[in-house]
Amino acid sequence: MRKDRAQVFVYNRTKETFLAFRVKIADSILSMLIGLLGKKSLEPDSGVWIIPANAIHTIGMLFTFDLVLIDKDFKVVGVRELVRPFKITRPNFRAESVLEVPAHTVFKSRTEVGDQLVIERYEARKPTKSDSLDAMVELTQQSS
Numbered sequence: 001m002r003k004d005r006a007q008v009f010v011y012n013r014t015k016e017t018f019l020a021f022r023v024k025i026a027d028s029i030l031s032m033l034i035g036l037l038g039k040k041s042l043e044p045d046s047g048v049w050i051i052p053a054n055a056i057h058t059i060g061m062l063f064t065f066d067l068v069l070i071d072k073d074f075k076v077v078g079v080r081e082l083v084r085p086f087k088i089t090r091p092n093f094r095a096e097s098v099l100e101v102p103a104h105t106v107f108k109s110r111t112e113v114g115d116q117l118v119i120e121r122y123e124a125r126k127p128t129k130s131d132s133l134d135a136m137v138e139l140t141q142q143s144s
Contacts, residue, residue: 007121008049010068010099014115017108019068020047020101023119027051036061036100047101049119055091056098058083066106069095074117081106 010019026032026048035048035056041063050056056067062085069078069092077094082103105111 011118021045023047042102051097053098054095061085068099
């Protein structure tokens with residue numbers, strides 16, 4: 001995963017829930033091979049989006065996680081909850097990419113096959129003085 005690449009967030013438009021806010025993109029041979037290897041866990045609201053992929057392996061992994069299989073139109077075509085270490089998932093030939101997220105994310109977000117996802121670049125920015133002034137004006141107007 002390239003360090004200079006911005007992260008993406010994943011939103012379930014169908015259920016109006018977020019799956020993750022800080023998802024790294026794995027789209028090179030090296031980043032796909034590494035994936036989550038060597039990590040002890042996934043941070044809450046984080047994940048790895050593997051492109052292209054229709055299956056994964058967890059050989060060498062140290063923790064359990066959820067898996068969302070996504071087609072080219074960002075529609076969910078498969079989910080696997082609580083994927084344990086040292087497993088190989090069966091390929092889903094409708095899937096174009098795979099999203100690895102913390103355990104229980106699929107349950108919490110109510111994500112299921114057929115749901116429409118939105119995956120977009122997330123770029124955090126520092127608040128400016130004008131943002132602070134706008135917020136103060138808005139608060140003043142609300143209290144009046």
